[in-house]
Amino acid sequence: MGSDPGRRRALGLLVSGGSSLLLGGCGLNRWSTAVGAATQPLNERIEALLQGQGPVPEFRRSQVEPAALLVNSFNGTPNLAPESYRLVVNGAVRRPLRLDLAALAALPQRECVTRHVCVEGWAAIVAWSGPRLADVLALAGPSPLGAYLAIRSADQYFETWDLASALHPQTLLATHMNGAPLPVANGAPVRLASPIKLGYKQSKWVTGLELMTSLGDRLGTWEDRGYEWFAGL
Numbered sequence: 001m002g003s004d005p006g007r008r009r010a011l012g013l014l015v016s017g018g019s020s021l022l023l024g025g026c027g028l029n030r031w032s033t034a035v036g037a038a039t040q041p042l043n044e045r046i047e048a049l050l051q052g053q054g055p056v057p058e059f060r061r062s063q064v065e066p067a068a069l070l071v072n073s074f075n076g077t078p079n080l081a082p083e084s085y086r087l088v089v090n091g092a093v094r095r096p097l098r099l100d101l102a103a104l105a106a107l108p109q110r111e112c113v114t115r116h117v118c119v120e121g122w123a124a125i126v127a128w129s130g131p132r133l134a135d136v137l138a139l140a141g142p143s144p145l146g147a148y149l150a151i152r153s154a155d156q157y158f159e160t161w162d163l164a165s166a167l168h169p170q171t172l173l174a175t176h177m178n179g180a181p182l183p184v185a186n187g188a189p190v191r192l193a194s195p196i197k198l199g200y201k202q203s204k205w206v207t208g209l210e211l212m213t214s215l216g217d218r219l220g221t222w223e224d225r226g227y228e229w230f231a232g233l
Ligand SMILES: Nc1nc2c(c(=O)[nH]1)N[C@H]1C(S)=C(S)[C@@H](COP(=O)(O)O)O[C@H]1N2
Pocket: 069, 070, 071, 072, 073, 074, 075, 117, 118, 119, 153, 154, 155, 157, 185, 186, 187, 199, 200, 201, 202, 203, 204, 205
């Protein structure tokens, strides 16, 4: 942790009102970017309250929009061999894991037909399927002190999430999209998919999950360049 927590808290209280209450779940706003990490703990609590933990209404399978989902990759397209793929789950857990694709397929499979929203101004209804992220984390025995999740990807993309959003019942580690195996361009073999976060939170080519008790210096590939951290929808 870079900054002294006492100081962060004080700054957060000072500037919180306008930034988090008025601008709420918007994808990008310069005000919250400017105050950035200083407001984060309070922002997060307020956004979590506004959002609640209930499931988002879903679409019908007939409503998926395959052509509307634009590929958005910033660091090339890693090709992960399915046989040697392992998902590392570590950090504040009792049982660090290295899961292969068979282990993920053995978990209960969910399908969520939800809207993917990119901050760049496009959206698409997609049917994602795979295990719930919550079920994968549960296998590792998360510590009660775990509060954040760091997500590493094979293209060096990096994300951090609040644990409540990671445990949301519609947050999946998707291995399939629109009824077919996930295409490489969309993150095969495993990507995050969730209707409660903007597209840039939804890491493709996920190789590592680390449960953390506090956020470190890096918040995420885009967040570290000023994009909003919570990025709730
Ligand atoms: N590893 C990784 N994940 C990523 C990205 C990326 O460049 N690398 N782009 C993000 C952005 S901005 C969006 S909108 C979605 C796009 O997903 P898609 O390419 O499957 O449409 O992936 C997100 N996850």
